């Protein structure tokens with residue numbers, strides 16, 4: 001069966017076609033970075049309007065690439081939450097209308113489940129059970145994954161998500177938007193061990209995270225420095241090292257607690273090279289990631305999650321829908 005995936009939860013319009021027998025047929029992504037850059041962050045209303053402009057052209061582009069027609073689609077999967085409500089409603093409205101017009105099922109997909117399952121799109125996918133570390137702009141989650149829909153939350157951030165802390169620290173250092181990848185690139189020019197930043201919440205038991213203090217620590221260090229280019233790079237490196245080390249300590253703890261030997265990382269921050277290097281260096285553990293282009297938001301992960309859930313789907317005959325700006329993973333259930 002062929003599933004059309006629509007992702008529109010934040011500042012990227014992602015469309016993909018996934019075939020349960022042939023794999024990913026085509027995908028396309030439009031990033032709104034240029035649109036939001038002058039405001040230094042995502043402007044929700046502008047994001048919604050841009051999703052309206054881009055979704056249908058991208059669906060056509062993906063169908064053309066796959067050399068298929070609309071009638072070749074068997075189901076539509078769209079991101080129903082969590083995310084910006086206006087942006088979500090665009091994907092939901094288009095996805096549901098599309099499905100209704102074609103008389104095929106529409107599947108409301110959880111964005112974080114999309115990220116969580118995205119490494120399964122790779123050639124050498126991880127086997128269940130595993131521990132998943134989901135690191136994005138809105139979430140930092142450690143999840144015990146027994147199978148599709150069988151998710152037990154082990155820990156989460158009690159304040160800023162790690163991606164958000166990267167972005168806010170980058171903004172405070174005067175770097176551009178989106179801050180995470182810019183800060184990571186600058187960190188490569190930093191002097192190792194120039195500063196020693198704290199590893200928040202690692203010296204007490206538990207699997208929750210807190211990144212807001214780390215961001216403040218970076219800000220105070222910056223204010224007390226000469227604010228030279230080298231200071232900027234040194235602080236970027238110290239922040240990244242502390243964030244990565246904190247994530248690694250908690251992953252190790254989660255693996256020990258669950259007894260799992262497989263760690264799966266996904267979400268925007270899973271593109272971070274230092275994080276990958278640190279986790280790859282952990283002994284006796286197999287670590288899996290999505291390919292770089294699927295670390296951030298994309299339509300492929302939504303189409304794939306839709307295909308995974310489709311078999312248990314009951315066809316909806318009502319053209320009504322809702323979006324869920326907040327939607328915890330452990331409320332999903334087995335498909």
Ligand code: KG4
Nearest residue numbers: 136137138163180181184268269272296297
């Ligand atoms: O998963 P994602 O694309 O969107 C959300 O669902 O939030 O994640 C975006 C987050 C942003 O905070 C961005 O700065 C961060 O991922 N990010 C990175 C890197 N690439 C993206 N953070 C650190 N290092 C990177 N290389």
Ligand code: ZN
Nearest residue numbers: 136268296297
């Ligand atoms: Zn995301």
